[in-house]
Amino acid sequence: MSNAKLYIFAIFLGVSFILSAQNESDDSESLLLSMENAIVFAQFDADRGDYYNARAKLEKALTISEKLEDRESQGIIHSKIGRLHHTVREYDQALSSLTKASQIQREIGDYSNLAITYSIKGNLHLTLKEYQAALDYYNSAKNLFQENNLEPMSSGVSLNEAKIQYELKDYEKSKAYLDETIQLAKSYDQPLILSSALIYIGKILIETGDNALALEKVTEGIEIAETNDIIENLNEGYLTLSLIYQNKKDFKSAHDYLLKHVEISDSILNIERENLSPDQKTEYIDAYNQADYQELKTKLEEQESESSLAKITTILSIALISILSLLTLALYKNNNIRLKSNNMLHEKNDDLIEAMKRAEQASKTKANFLSTVTHELRTPLYAVTGLTNMLLDEEPSEKQIPHLKSLKFSGDYLLQFINDILQINKIEANKVELDPVLFNLKTKVESVCSALNNSALDNQVKVHFEYQKGLEHTFVGDNLKISQILINLIGNSIKFTKDGDIWVRVYSISKNNNDHIIRFEIEDNGIGISKEKQEHMFESFSQGSIQINRKYGGTGLGLSIVKGLIEILNGKIFLKSELGKGTTFFFEIPLTYAPETAKIEKEDYSKNIKALDISNIKILIVEDNKINQMITKKILSKMNLQCEVVDNGEDAVEKVRNHNYDVVLMDIHMPGISGLEATKQIRAFNKDLTIFALTAVTLEDKMQEFDEAGFNDIISKPFKQEDFEKKLFDELSSNKKTTASTQ
Template sequence: MTSSLPHKSIGALAPFLLCMLACIQISFGQNNINTTAKAQSIFDEFTEYRHQNKIDKALEKLDEAAEIAEDSEDAKLLLDTYHQYARLFLEEGDRETAIFYWDRASILLKDISYSYGQAFHLYLDAALRFDEGNNFQSLKALEESRMLSNNRNLSNNILLLEAYIYTNIEKYEDAIKNLHALIVNSDDKERPYLATRANIQLAKISLGLGDLDEGIIHSKAALELAQKHGFAKQIRTANEQLSIIYEKTGSYDQSLFYIKALEKIKDSIFNIEKTKLEAKTADRIRFEHQMNEINKLTARNEELSESKNRSEITAILTSAFLTIISLLAVSLFRNNQIKLKTNDLLYTKNKELELARDSAVSAMEAKTNFLSTVTHELRTPLYAVTGLTHLLLEENPAEHQKEHLKSLKFSGEYLLNFINDILQINKIDADKLEPLSVEFKLHKVLTDVVDSLQQNANENKTKLILDYDPNIPQHLLGDPIKISQIFMNLVGNALKFTKNGKVEVIAKMLDKKEDQVKLYFEVKDNGIGISEDQQKNIFDSFEQGSIQINREYGGTGLGLTIVKSLLGIFGSTIHLESELGEGSSFFFELDLKCDADAQEEEVAFELNPEEFEFKGLHVLVVEDNKINQVITKKMLTKKEITCDIANNGNEAIDLAKTNTYDAILMDIHMPGISGEEATRQIRKFDQDIPIIALTAISLDDSLDSFYQAGCNDVVTKPFKPEVFYQKIGENIFRKKMEGSV
């Protein structure tokens, strides 16, 4: 019986104890709720004072919140308070004090789990980095902050800071997108304040982009909101913006109105006294907090000094250790700051280099297009010069006129060669040339070059010799036109500087493996030679060694540049050996493919220009230039060839449908449809008629495209009469002979 009494007593007390415990919990919970509500009320008042730029009152409210947090030992509330201190001081331009509070918050964050606090801490870190000019590190911190919390107010402030950063790095579309979102935000704490700042930033961007009307709209919207809610700093900024914008628009009366409003704000006694009071309050609170930290450290030091478990040597070593750690921390911090600034600088420099590269490319394209247009346009009047000169020489002029006409013809041909050289260099520089891979006979290519320059050799009383290795396969695959151009320039250059001497063209086979052959080429002369100093620059454009050489021998100085560039297309390099007074030797190697299984085929017939019977031929001349029409018609009449004239591509198609012609001479560049398109249309109903393209070929023109359109041959304007007649005869009579065979 006696043992059961205590159990009964405890059973009777249990409900009472439970009730007491529940009351304590409820009381503690209520205290927490009351503390949170009071703190929230203080933060709301702080936010209002901050918006109105009443810094002294805002700081006093934060001081109240800090006392509550310390009294209730609420680490999260204290962290939020430190964050607001840091933001406020940073907004007022006191970066040092802002960092002081940010560091204190960093210490608190180590011991608590608080996602919103961590997110806001990163937001402040981004603001500090933005303040020091590290835009891209700031963006990275904002992105991390956004991932930690979806708090609406924090998200809106992130949008605003992002807009400032995007403006700095000239991503105006992204900045404007963020700011428009803030104008219509639904923030429950800072809706009008965020909209005001967004309007001010939009006005700033509009002013920078030259959209003054848009700037006025946003500045006035910002001013209206700021005046309605008492946002003092934003009222001042909006007035400044409006005075500047109206001055730029020439509305000086409006500008003066806002300048006066601005001066009234700046000169008010209240504003001056307010600034002094805010500074005094800020200094007092900063001093109190810093003294509080010092007192804590002093108390801690006294506690350590009184400890009997610490020896003097341990204290000294600890102090030294802490000093070293502090120095290392400072060093690491500075290194990190330098690294961040260096990264931003590198990004900026990379952007500058990209802009410089784009500018250089644009300049190169402009130069290329300019040269292409100029060289193309010069050919049209040159056609008239050379054509009319030829016709006048054919009409038995007086002896005293012949000399002038021959000089005119020489000058025209010289200018034409110069234009052709410039166009060739321009095509190579613009990567418009690619080597062909067609079957050709190297021996014929070199023979044609030698034959065409034989007259030049005779005039200089110089022997021109071709030394050709018979072991070279007769059927090679490559680009005969470009190889011909290389030798025309090399041999022409050798003949120009060799009088009463000898020029040799050498072609030898070095190696042959299956369908690959390595060939050695050399053009050597015993002319004036090139000095060692001049050899360094001889392949540069417009370089002929000296002014004296240029005046004595003439020429453009582009021939060797073209040779070097053309060989570069083949993957080969030109080499030079020369000695003054002894002569020069230019040599290079080429790798070509050969057709080992090809059978030698003799041409069934050759067309001799003297055998062409032009009389009675009837052709169609398609040409839009009236002078060119007259010249071409007269040149045809000289050979007793009759012609019809088409002024454009459409006329050419109509005439070709309704008449029978022996050939069509087609100009490529014409208003309306081009010569290429006209050729395509004619080929739809006539596959056999020879069509010869006559064109002042430009940079963008491609011989391949002419042939693909259906042209049988191409003659470039201004053309030599003998070439003109040769092409007409070959294409007309070859067609007839092939038909008869």
């Protein structure tokens, strides 16, 4: 927008503002218009750097919102005021305003604007170099953005997460966040964020020694900034180019770009000063970091000196190199063999060390990714499985029971499926364990077919099940892994078959006493697979073609997981297919027949709990998700346990400080301080309280962290009631808390 248009727009807003002020009365519509105009005009002031006038207008808008009792507007205005305080380096005031905003937004359930407040709060902690607190708020903001269909706003948060990892010198993690940022910025046409992300990619490449690629990325970021007149990014880009050319020993170019950076910094500072009153100018100048600015000036002077001496340095360097070359030549003849041997050893060692570093970093990256994905999937699954179990316990109608059981089956499968995705990654480390139980093979396969029948009907596909006549029904094996394999393969056939048939066959191909080799066949008459594609079907992220992937969906990970699961079960898989004529997958696994009477009864902990006196047991639930709060509270109520609920770590610490509880169920990922930090704070004044980590994170990678924080045990979400009863019984009986008194 041109300056002329901006001024016309400002005049228009000003006239509206004056007219509304002249007619202002107790009429709510008039007050509402005045408030909205004040907010818009404040934004205009803030955009041109007039921060203190902007704040004055926002404070007027806040007064009106309080008169109107408009809580949503109060939260938004407090958040905007907090952003302005942060901009002018009034950090305590910023924290106060943002805390007020988040409290209001949590109370009224305004999660869209709460996400924005958390993002600003993260920026504040980033400025203060309180990186973990910043990351916690950024994580909460991104979760809320996703839950409220505001994904475009996640790009700025990802960019700031990348900046934190850059400051922590975790360049791999920083680059991962930047890749995510670039993808989002391109998808939603966000040149400011895209430009900044490219420049930060360049900064990472400088640190890793790739100055050539760094120059390419930073230049691309600067071009976007120039096209869109993004002064701040040009400023950062020129400084980064200066560093690149300094590393390349091109002191003249380094000096030129540093000079451009300083000129833009001067320009930005002057513009901001012009928009302040005389008193405010003094306040702003005091707040401005003169030390950083002087450091730039000093650096510029040093580079000017380096540029002047460059020619002399080059001449002296040539002379020195010539002398050293003669000495090296003399030494070379006497030490040639020894040097060759040492070089070979060093090269091998360096290659090995570098390979180990890359492998370790790749492992960390994968672990972080899997931990994030696991948490994001387990949290909604907690709601699905919890609500399903509640509905099944509340005497549903006969027509509802099959649907609820199918939903429960699917939820249990999906949870186990998530767990086994993590297990697949441990196959090479031989850390995957089998869980053999006695189960009915025929019933299990029928259940899988039944659960997938609705999907088949949607594609006009009929599923036929054939079980070998005379084959025993009960076997000992890992039935959940078998279910996952079947669901994946049958689901795959349904996806690629229209108006056709699928045959699921189960039969024994060999028998030695009670030990069988069972073959499973899944045959369809769908689109089939070409010969060249069949060779790669069991590789990760592989499907028939890009076109097939787009048309039929999927990640291309399913068959890789199937192959891994079958290998865990000591089996093998192969396929037969012809393009246009369908596909048949075969897999064979060993199973041992056992009679039904061999089933081992599990200990009933619900009876054990009932045998204890739990009338005085008081439990605090710390959970920010409303649905999960309801489910957990209902599970505990069914067990006749008293419980209270808080939705954040800060309140949990205060509750425990001022009340007596026997058990705390502490969620890990929450707005503000995490469950880990809250537990550490509680342990500072209460060493004996039983605290369970109620979490959806990957437990294997977090055990040490949970132990150090002070948790007694871990309950993985979504949890089964019997699992919770076992751990609660063990803890209550061992600590003899069944007769505890409460306030």
